[in-house]
Every structure is written in C-alpha cells, then in structure tokens.
Amino acid sequence: MSWMSPSYVFQSDFNASWTPLAGRYSLWLYREVGWDPNEPQGTPVLFIPGNAGSSHQVRSIASSATRQFYTSPYVVAPDFSSRKLKPLDFFAVEFNEDLSAFHGPTLESQITYTSRAITYILSRYPPNTPIIITGHSMGGIVANSLLPSPNISAIITMSAPHTLPPARFDSRIDKLYAKNQQILESDPTPVLSLCGGATDMMIPSESCILPTDSRGIHFRRTVFTSALEGAWTGVGHREMVWCHQVRWRVARAALELGAASLPAARGDILDAWLRDGHTLPPAPVPAHEGFTLSDPATYEIMPVANHLVLLRHRGTRTYLVPLPPVQHLQKTPVKAVVLVGLGSLPPIAPQHAAPLRVSVFFCSSPPDLEEEAVGPTCSPLKPTLLKLVPNPLPGTTFPVPGEGSDESEGVVVFEADLPAADDGKRWLGVRADDGDGRGWVVGGLSLREQVIDAPTTLSLLFKNAEVLFSDKTALRSRFIFPNILSHALIVYKYTAIKPEKEPWCSDPLLSPLISHTSNPVETHYFPVDAPDSRILLHSHAPAPYVASGQAAPRRSLDFVIYSSGTLGCNMLGFSISVDWSATLGRWASRYPTTLATWALGVVAVVLFTAWGAADTGAGVPSVQESLSNYSRHTCRKLLMMSFVVALLPLPADYYIGTGGEMFFAPIAPLLLLIASGLVFLSWWLLVLLMWPLGAISSLFGRSTIRESAGVRRSTVISMGLIFLLIFLFIPWQVAYFGCWLIHLFTCASSTREISSFKSSPAPGVTAILLIRVADANGEIQEDKPAEAQHHQAQRGPLPKHRIDNHNHNMHLLLLMTWLLPLVAPVLAVWVRTLATAGLTTPFDGDHDFLNVAPFLVLVDFASWNTGTLFERQRFERALSVRWVLAVLAGAAFFIGPRRAYSVFDAAKIAVGLIVVIRVGRRYWGGASWALDDSRVLR
Numbered sequence: 001m002s003w004m005s006p007s008y009v010f011q012s013d014f015n016a017s018w019t020p021l022a023g024r025y026s027l028w029l030y031r032e033v034g035w036d037p038n039e040p041q042g043t044p045v046l047f048i049p050g051n052a053g054s055s056h057q058v059r060s061i062a063s064s065a066t067r068q069f070y071t072s073p074y075v076v077a078p079d080f081s082s083r084k085l086k087p088l089d090f091f092a093v094e095f096n097e098d099l100s101a102f103h104g105p106t107l108e109s110q111i112t113y114t115s116r117a118i119t120y121i122l123s124r125y126p127p128n129t130p131i132i133i134t135g136h137s138m139g140g141i142v143a144n145s146l147l148p149s150p151n152i153s154a155i156i157t158m159s160a161p162h163t164l165p166p167a168r169f170d171s172r173i174d175k176l177y178a179k180n181q182q183i184l185e186s187d188p189t190p191v192l193s194l195c196g197g198a199t200d201m202m203i204p205s206e207s208c209i210l211p212t213d214s215r216g217i218h219f220r221r222t223v224f225t226s227a228l229e230g231a232w233t234g235v236g237h238r239e240m241v242w243c244h245q246v247r248w249r250v251a252r253a254a255l256e257l258g259a260a261s262l263p264a265a266r267g268d269i270l271d272a273w274l275r276d277g278h279t280l281p282p283a284p285v286p287a288h289e290g291f292t293l294s295d296p297a298t299y300e301i302m303p304v305a306n307h308l309v310l311l312r313h314r315g316t317r318t319y320l321v322p323l324p325p326v327q328h329l330q331k332t333p334v335k336a337v338v339l340v341g342l343g344s345l346p347p348i349a350p351q352h353a354a355p356l357r358v359s360v361f362f363c364s365s366p367p368d369l370e371e372e373a374v375g376p377t378c379s380p381l382k383p384t385l386l387k388l389v390p391n392p393l394p395g396t397t398f399p400v401p402g403e404g405s406d407e408s409e410g411v412v413v414f415e416a417d418l419p420a421a422d423d424g425k426r427w428l429g430v431r432a433d434d435g436d437g438r439g440w441v442v443g444g445l446s447l448r449e450q451v452i453d454a455p456t457t458l459s460l461l462f463k464n465a466e467v468l469f470s471d472k473t474a475l476r477s478r479f480i481f482p483n484i485l486s487h488a489l490i491v492y493k494y495t496a497i498k499p500e501k502e503p504w505c506s507d508p509l510l511s512p513l514i515s516h517t518s519n520p521v522e523t524h525y526f527p528v529d530a531p532d533s534r535i536l537l538h539s540h541a542p543a544p545y546v547a548s549g550q551a552a553p554r555r556s557l558d559f560v561i562y563s564s565g566t567l568g569c570n571m572l573g574f575s576i577s578v579d580w581s582a583t584l585g586r587w588a589s590r591y592p593t594t595l596a597t598w599a600l601g602v603v604a605v606v607l608f609t610a611w612g613a614a615d616t617g618a619g620v621p622s623v624q625e626s627l628s629n630y631s632r633h634t635c636r637k638l639l640m641m642s643f644v645v646a647l648l649p650l651p652a653d654y655y656i657g658t659g660g661e662m663f664f665a666p667i668a669p670l671l672l673l674i675a676s677g678l679v680f681l682s683w684w685l686l687v688l689l690m691w692p693l694g695a696i697s698s699l700f701g702r703s704t705i706r707e708s709a710g711v712r713r714s715t716v717i718s719m720g721l722i723f724l725l726i727f728l729f730i731p732w733q734v735a736y737f738g739c740w741l742i743h744l745f746t747c748a749s750s751t752r753e754i755s756s757f758k759s760s761p762a763p764g765v766t767a768i769l770l771i772r773v774a775d776a777n778g779e780i781q782e783d784k785p786a787e788a789q790h791h792q793a794q795r796g797p798l799p800k801h802r803i804d805n806h807n808h809n810m811h812l813l814l815l816m817t818w819l820l821p822l823v824a825p826v827l828a829v830w831v832r833t834l835a836t837a838g839l840t841t842p843f844d845g846d847h848d849f850l851n852v853a854p855f856l857v858l859v860d861f862a863s864w865n866t867g868t869l870f871e872r873q874r875f876e877r878a879l880s881v882r883w884v885l886a887v888l889a890g891a892a893f894f895i896g897p898r899r900a901y902s903v904f905d906a907a908k909i910a911v912g913l914i915v916v917i918r919v920g921r922r923y924w925g926g927a928s929w930a931l932d933d934s935r936v937l938r
Contacts, residue, residue: 001402002244004063005033008056011091011120019116021109024837027117028055030062030090035073042086043258044121044129048093048114050137050159051101051166055092057136060242062090065251085259088132088251091121096836100138101165102825104172105845106833107138111145122151132254135160136241137203140193144180147187154190154257154266156250156274158240159200162193164207164546168593169825171901172845184211190219190267192274194246197226197522198538199234204590206488206543209521219267224540227276227523229388230351230407233399234524245404249273277387278520281347293318293363293375301427307444307475307565313356313435320363320376320427321444326420334445336360336381336428337475338414339564341391341509343432343439348386350410356439358412361429362419378429385415389562392527394511411510413562415476440509442564446476455576456483457490457663464575466497472568477561481576484557486518488543489590489664491582492557494535496528497573505569512567516559528561529570536582544590544657545898591671594656597896597903598675599682600818604889605638606630606679607811611882615872619800620807623683623814635676642668642893653898682817686744693745694752715860722856723849731830731846733823739855740816746863747813750806754798805869809862815907816855822904851904854912861915861923870918881917884910 011027031038045065047058065088071077093114100107122129130153135143140160146152162180165173184191195208209222225235231245240246253273260266271279293299299318302308308319324334338345343356361378388410392398399405418428430443455465467479484492494514512528518539526535537559557576561567606626614620621629646668649660656671658664726732826846862869872880891906915923 002060002064002242002247004059005035006056006059006063007031007033008092009038014117014120018120019113021113021116024109025096025113026055026094027120028092028094030058030092032063032066035066035070036087040089040124042089043132043254044091044125045088045132045134045254046091046093046114046118046121048110048133048135048139048142049095050135050139051099052097053095053136053139054097055094057241058090058092061134061247061251061254062088064244064247065090065255068248068251069255080255083259085255088254088258091117093117097832098836099825099829099832100142102167102169103829104170104176106829107142107173107176110142114142115146118146118149118151132156132257134158134250134254137161137237138166141176141180144183144191145176147183147189149189152189153260154192154270156192156194156253156270158194158246158250159196159203159208159235159237160193161203161207162210164204166203166207167825168898168900169822171899174899174901181211184218184220185213186218188218188263190221190263190270192219192221192223192270194228194240194250194274195222195224195522195540196236196240197224197234197524197540200237200240201589202237204488204540204543204546206540206546209541209546219263219270221267221270221274221279222521223274223276224522224524226525227278229275229277229410230405232390232405232525243404245407275387276521276523277385277389278517278523280383280386283347283382290377290379292377296375299375299429307442307473308430309565310430310432310441310443312437313432313439313441314437315435316431316433318361318378318429318431319443320429323418323426323428323445333448334418335384335448335476336414336416336418336443337446338430338441338443339475339510339562340412340414341440342409343412343435343441345386345412345414348388348412350388350412351407353408354438355434355436356441357433358441359431359433360414360416360443361431363427363429365425376425376427376429381416381418381428383414383416385413387413389413389513389515390525391510392513392530394507394527394529396530398525398527398530411562442475442509444475444565446474447471447478449478449480451480451482453483455481457485460484460492460576460578464495464577466573466575468497468573469568469571473565474567475563475565477563477567479559479561481557482555484576485661485663486539486555486557487658487661487664488538488540489583489586489658489667490538491579491586492537493577493579493582494526494537494559495575495577496571497575498570499572505566508566508569509564510562512561512563512571514559514561518558534579536579537576538582538586542652542659545652546657547652587667587670591656591667591897593900594671594897595675595678596818596821597892597900598671599678600815600822600896600903600907601889601892602630602672602676602679603815603818604885604892605634607815608882608885608889609634610807610811611880611885614804614808614870615876615880615882620804620811622807623810626811627680627683631676631680635672639669639672642672654894655897657897679814679818683814686813686817690744690748690751693748697745697749698752698756719856719860723853726849726852727847731826732849732852733826733846734830735849735852736823736855737820737827739852739859740813740820742863743809743813743816743859746859747806747809750809754803754806801868802866805862805865808869812858812862819904819907822900851908854908854915857923858911858915858919861919865922867922870914871920871922873917876917881914884913 009029009031011029014022014027016022029040049055049057069077069080069087095110098106098110100110118131122131131151132153133143133146133155135155136158137160140157140162143155143157165177191210193208193210195205197205210220213220225231225246226233228246228249230249235243235246253270256269256273257266260269268282272281299320301320302322304322308321310319338358338360340358342350342354343358344353345358360381362381363376363378365376390398390405391409391411428443430441432441450470452467469477471477514526514528514535515523516537517523519541522540537557609629610621610626643665646656646658646665647660647662652659656664656668658667722735726735888906888910892903896903
C-alpha cells in the first residue's frame with residue numbers, strides 16, 4: 001500500500017477558448033500538501049486515466065515523486081541536490097469516468113482533449129520543454145495516439161491493452177489500434193509498458209505486450225511486474241497505479257527523465273529504473289580491465305571441484321575457482337555462475353546495498369604456475385545474464401501478503417559463458433572489494449541445461465512427468481521440456497518430490513528459487529519451499545486473437561532453479577502436471593466475446609434450418625421445435641465440425657485463435673455446447689418475459705379492421721421522425737433497442753392471441769341445444785350440439801399463414817435478442833454520458849440510421865401485417881435468401897470472436913436482404929386487407 005496527502009488544483013484557465021470539450025472534461029494539477037507549492041515549478045508530467053478511471057489515480061505516483069525529491073518539505077534530497085534535476089509537476093486529465101474501452105468516438109474525444117491539454121500545460125513552461133506521459137489502462141492507448149509529437153519525451157503505460165481491445169464491439173477502436181501500430185513502428189519516442197500478469201483480472205496481459213519495432217531502432221520495452229526488480233509479483237489492474245514497489249520506480253524513472261535530452265538516453269533511464277533482467281545493463285567503466293595476480297597474498301586458489309562460498313568477508317581479495325579442461329567442457333557445456341547477496345556486482349545492486357562489491361574475471365596462466373615468476377592473468381568476463389532476483393525467507397509466503405518484497409534483500413545473479421582458450425591453467429576469478437563483514441558470495445560452475453524430451457503435452461493428460469536432480473549442489477539448474485507446449489491457455493503445476501524422511505539442512509543463503517521465463521518479456525519467481533505453495537507455471541504468449549509478431553514465443557516449457565548449493569537438501573526432484581482449474585480459468589477469461597458471437601451463430605443455424613422447412617411447404621416450426629431439432633440432430637454435426645476446424649492452422653484472428661494446436665481443439669466443441677446452452681436458456685427467459693407482457697397486451701385493443709394498400713401515412717411520418725432523431729441526437733443502437741422492445745411486445749401479443757384462439761370456445765355461444773340428426777334412410781343416428789354445428793360452419797381451423805407468421809416472429813425475436821450484446825456497450829456509454837454530461841459527447845458514426853433501418857421496417861411490418869409475413873420469390877428456386885443466414889452463422893463463428901462488430905454488419909445485411917426480397921413492395925403498397933387478429937377469418 002502507499003500513503004499520501006493529496007490536493008488537486010483545478011486548471012480553470014484551460015477553458016472553452018482552448019477546446020470545445022472543456023465543458024465535458026477538466027484538467028488538474030496534483031500537489032502534495034505541505035510539500036509542493038500550488039504553482040508548477042519543475043518537469044511537467046501528464047497522467048491519463050483509463051476506462052471509468054479518475055484523475056485522482058495520479059496521487060500515488062505523484063506523491064512518491066515528491067517525497068523522493070524532497071527529504072522533508074522543501075528540502076531537496078542529496079541524490080538530486082548535486083544534479084540538474086527538477087521536481088515533477090503532475091497534471092491529470094479528468095474524463096468523468098467515461099467508458100472509453102467500448103466506444104471509439106469517446107476514445108477519440110479523449111485524445112483530442114488530451115492533445116490540447118498538453119499544449120496548454122507547455123504554454124506555462126519555457127519554450128522547448130518536453131512533457132512525460134503516463135497512462136493507465138486505456139489511458140495508455142490515448143497516450144500512444146498522441147504521437148508523433150516533439151513535445152513528448154517518453155511514455156510509460158500501466159496495464160494498457162496495446163494489441164487487443166478489451167471490448168471488440170466497435171470497428172473505430174480497431175482502426176485507432178491499427179493507427180497506433182504504425183505509430184509505434186516509426187516514432188522514436190521511447191515507450192515502456194508495465195503489465196500486471198495473471199493477477200490482472202480485467203485485461204489479458206498478452207494484450208499488454210508492446211509490438212516490437214521490426215527494425216530494432218526505437219525503444220519499445222514490455223516489463224511484467226512479476227519480473228520487475230524490486231516488485232517480483234503480479235499486480236492487479238487497478239492496483240498498478242498505487243502498488244508501492246511499482247509506483248516508486250515509475251516516479252524515480254520520471255524524475256531521472258527530466259535530465260535526458262535524447263531518445264537513446266531516455267531509453268537507458270527507463271531500462272535502469274524499470275528493469276526486468278531480460279536486457280543486460282550498460283557495462284560500467286571496469287575498475288579492473290585486466291591485471292596480473294603477482295602477489296600470492298592477494299588471491300586464493302579454491303580446491304578442485306568446489307564452489308566458492310564467501311561469508312563475512314572483509315577487505316579486498318581475489319578467489320580463483322579451477323576450471324575443467326577444455327575437452328571436458330566441450331562434452332559437458334557449463335556456465336559460470338556467481339550469486340551476490342546484500343552486496344553489488346556493478347552496475348546491479350539492491351537498494352541500500354552493503355559496501356561489498358564483486359567483479360568476475362576469467363584467469364589463465366602457463367601450464368606450470370609454480371615455476372612461473374608471474375601469477376595468473378585475469379580479464380573481465382562478459383555476462384550473458386546479470387539481474388537482481390528475490391531472496392524469500394525460507395518457510396514464508398512470497399510475496400508477503402499486503403507488503404510484497406523488499407528489494408534490499410535481493411540477490412545479484414551473474415551468468416557467463418567461458419572462453420574457449422585451450423592451453424594452460426584456467427580459473428574463474430571472483431574479486432571481492434570493500435567487504436565489511438556483511439553480504440555473501442557464492443560462485444562456481446553449473447550445467448548449461450538439462451533437456452527432457454520424453455514428456456509431451458498430451459502425455460501430461462494421463463500421467464505426471466517426474467524429474468530427479470542429477471546435481472544436488474548446483475547453483476543453477478536449467479530444465480527444458482521441448483515437447484511441452486507453452487501457451488496462454490494452459491497452466492502447469494510444479495510439485496516438489498520430497499524424500500520419505502527429510503534430512504536436516506542448515507539455512508541456505510539462497511533457498512531454491514524457480515525462475516520461469518515463459519517468453520522474452522515475462523519471468524516469474526517461485527520459492528520451492530514456501531508453505532502450502534501452489535507453483536503454477538504459466539505464460540501470456542502466444543495467446544488467442546493476439547498475433548505472435550510482438551516477440552518470438554517459446555513453444556517449450558523452460559525454467560531455471562537457483563540455489564546456494566543446497567538444491568537437493570529437502571528435494572529429490574520435481575513433477576510437472578497440468579493444473580486443470582487454472583487452465584479452465586484461462587479458457588473462461590479468454591472467450592466471453594467468443595461465446596456471445598457463437599451463440600448468435602447457433603441462432604442463425606436454427607433459423608436457417610427452420611426456413612429450410614418452410615421453403616419445402618411444410619410450414620415454419622415453432623422455436624421449441626427448432627431448438628429440439630437442433631439439439632437432436634444439427635448440434636451433433638456442428639460439434640464434430642467444430643473440432644475438425646479447430647485443427648486447421650488458421651490465423652490467430654479467426655475462430656478460437658489457437659492456430660490449429662491439437663491440444664486446444666476440444667475448446668471449440670466445449671464453447672459450442674456452452675453457447676448452445678445459453679441460447680436455450682435465453683429462449684426460456686424470453687418465454688417467461690412474454691407471459692406478463694401478453695397479459696398486458698390483452699388489456700389494449702386494436703382497431704377491428706383497417707384496409708390498406710401498404711404502410712399508412714402515419715407510419716411513414718413516424719419512421720421519418722425516428723430516422724431524423726437518429727441522424728441528429730440518438731445513436732442508432734438506442735433505436736435498435738427500441739425495435740427489440742416493440743418486437744418483444746408483438747410476439748407476446750401474438751402468443752396470447754393464438755393460445756386464446758386454441759383454448760377458448762367460439763364467441764356468442766350461450767347454450768348447447770341438442771338436435772337429432774338422421775341419415776339418408778331417415779334413421780336417427782346421434783345427438784349433436786346445435787350451436788356447435790353452427791359454430792363449425794362459421795369458424796374454420798386457425799389459418800396456416802398466421803401460425804407461420806407467429807413462428808417467424810418468434811425466431812426473429814431470438815435473433816434480435818442475441819444481437820443485443822453487440823450493441824449494448826454503446827448503449828451503456830450513451831446512458832453514462834447522458835447522466836454525466838448530457839449531449840456534449842460526440843457520437844460520430846453512431847447516427848447512421850441505415851444500420852437499423854432493416855430492423856425498423858421488419859419490426860413495423862410484423863406488428864400490423866396479417867397476411868403472409870415472408871413471401872418466397874420465384875427466382876429463389878435457384879438460390880433461397882435463407883442462405884444469408886448461413887453466411888451470418890459463418891461470420892459469427894469465424895470472424896466474430898476477434899471482430900464482434902463485423903457480425904452485426906453481417907446481420908444487418910442479412911435482414912436487409914430478407915426485407916428487400918421477401919417483404920419488398922408489400923410494405924409500401926402491395927398488402928391486401930389487414931384484419932385485426934381478434935376477428936374471425938372467413
């Protein structure tokens with residue numbers, strides 16, 4: 001947690017003279033009470049909140065920046081007093097908790113307002129003053145959209161979905177994302193993305209990974225907080241802005257950026273203060289470029305095959321660890337590994353490190369050292385990995401709940417490949433300087449990796465994969481499972497294999513720690529001996545609907561275990577298995593949009609089948625009959641087809657987005673089953689909803705008869721007014737919702753009338769009079785009710801076209817119901833903006849009445865037409881219009897999961913074609929008598 005004393009200064013001068021959106025949004029300057037003056041005085045920083053976010057979210061990072069720059073109010077800290085650095089002035093835009101993730105025009109209005117806000121902010125500073133941008137969630141997308149700009153020095157985003165919109169219901173957001181991809185490819189402004197990982201429950205963190213610059217010339221860095229040095233844990237979506245270990249480093253990076261003038265220098269600063277260990281730090285000026293150990297009193301040769309273990313070291317001394325012959329290393333490749341606790345291995349050090357400073361060298365000498373007058377010659381050893389890792393206390397929960405990790409307890413890890421010199425004696429040299437008794441050093445050699453080929457992803461479905469440690473004293477043990485899939489949709493569980501009787505072990509300097517690097521930008525750390533630990537090895541790349549072009553994903557499971565030489569102290573080995581609860585959780589969180597579009601696809605298939613029966617002259621089945629036929633016949637075929645299609649190597653944007661991975665093929669039939677169940681459930685809910693609506697409709701009567709050659713003049717006027725309202729004021733999504741309500745009421749009325757027609761006696765029957773009926777010979781055969789005979793003469797069976805119309809309407813209601821989720825997000829945005837700002841937010845692109853016109857015409861026609869609802873044309877004998885429903889189903893299954901907005905476009909076109917072909921002129925002038933449904937048809 002983080003604490004602060006916030007205050008916010010409203011920037012009243014940023015008014016309508018600067019932007020027409022001043023009445024909608026506002027700009028604020030954060031000030032730490034008692035620490036900051038009310039007026040800006042340093043380096044400007046702008047914070048952009050995300051979807052439903054607030055400008056007050058700036059307080060955690062801004063407060064940390066102030067309290068780092070000052071040790072006490074107005075007293076500059078020693079780290080900054082001797083340098084040309086200024087404090088930070090944190091501005092924040094207030095978007096009134098707009099739902100920008102669902103609506104492109106709202107996002108564009110935020111971009112426009114923020115761009116003008118930057119111009120206003122910089123007008124208060126000397127010319128050529130750059131500004132730093134920080135953005136949370138969708139605020140990061142707004143930040144990227146501000147580029148290119150010479151006024152922006154760097155961008156730091158937090159939990160921003162850069163590659164995949166969290167809500168995929170608006171094509172305009174996709175266009176904005178495509179534009180941002182081009183910007184990130186070409187603009188030199190440094191951009192760093194902080195991602196929360198699996199702890200972020202609002203966006204999948206694979207969408208947080210920045211696309212890499214294909215030319216490799218611009219700074220683009222993605223850092224997961226699970227690997228962020230000093231944090232080492234996943235961070236929730238909202239917690240990203242106030243988690244202390246994160247906000248401290250973001251604030252410090254922003255302070256340091258104030259002194260940099262070139263993009264390369266700014267990138268180095270971001271790498272220095274927001275490190276994850278995946279990139280090597282800039283090499284420092286070496287204190288010892290190369291030297292010869294001429295005085296035997298200054299160095300010590302360790303025993304053969306022993307690790308260097310240095311405790312309570314004082315002063316300066318060099319330690320030499322003998323290396324095996326080159327021939328041996330060629331057969332068994334090894335890495336040099338050095339671990340430093342509490343001290344530093346420049347330029348990496350934990351916060352508040354002890355004076356102990358360690359350097360690593362490669363040393364060699366002629367074959368006979370004793371006969372030589374000169375000692376070994378040493379040169380710096382270039383690392384292949386140099387980073388800070390956590391050092392959890394044995395037997396404790398990591399990270400500590402509510403507190404996290406303490407960076408000061410971190411351990412510096414150094415790894416290097418050994419040179420291929422093949423003559424003379426060779427050592428790994430470790431020089432320890434300025435020791436004061438604190439800190440420790442462990443060094444030695446470890447195998448590069450251990451490759452385990454046997455287990456595969458499919459084999460883990462039937463049994464666990466067990467591995468026993470071959471070197472129980474290794475400082476570093478890397479295990480590679482090349483045939484086990486690493487993917488965002490599957491999670492593995494690591495379980496330690498314990499001996500029957502655990503041996504007694506002294507407390508190690510670094511208890512076994514798993515470092516799982518699932519892809520080039522993501523690492524997780526897990527202490528092996530944590531109490532009740534559930535070690536889950538997971539990844540965020542590759543992933544469904546995210547192109548794998550950001551970074552080359554690893555297909556194999558790969559992790560390293562670090563220890564201070566006591567790896568096998570309490571463990572014989574480990575086992576790997578699939579963690580099904582976590583895996584199913586991944587599936588559930590990646591496919592909610594897919595379920596919505598696939599349910600629409602199921603409805604389209606049901607309608608296609610029902611219309612097929614109607615085209616044969618058999619009549620339109622009821623929805624219950626259609627659903628029953630689907631469950632008994634069609635669904636089985638679709639389940640098989642869905643599995644087969646999931647095996648095809650389709651691009652990641654289509655279908656279930658797994659690219660044909662066989663292990664994930666069962667996801668498709670599972671999704672189809674769930675989507676089908678949701679369709680059944682929705683129909684039952686509609687039936688329950690129509691029951692009270694039908695009772696209400698029976699209280700209101702319609703005119704008994706109207707003669708019309710088509711739609712009435714009043715209807716034309718009403719339709720024109722609706723189109724005008726859509727064009728000027730309301731989004732078409734609101735009109736669609738109104739269409740759905742009208743059609744729901746029409747279906748409820750029709751259901752009530754048909755059920756009463758079937759169950760009630762003929763009107764006007766007051767008594768039953770029996771009469772005798774004689775046959776041709778005059779003999780009495782039976783008694784029949786006289787009134788019943790009269791009624792049968794006057795009232796025939798329920799006309800077939802009325803039943804067909806009713807069933808058609810009910811099918812259309814089900815279709816329109818499953819189109820609602822595709823328009824609901826914009827409805828929510830519109831209602832939200834009406835409540836907060838009236839009609840001040842532009843809804844550009846949402847006033848095209850053609851999007852809803854086919855539904856308006858069809859719903860209106862269905863509400864008053866009593867003739868045949870859909871008339872099949874002669875030319876449909878070659879190709880029935882019902883095939884547009886099959887096209888709609890295909891779009892829902894294949895394109896909809898990634899671009900849900902395309903499914904509504906397909907539905908709009910399908911309904912439009914149906915209206916034009918099967919309703920056509922009858923709506924405007926071809927209808928005959930339109931009788932009230934309550935009258936007896938003669």
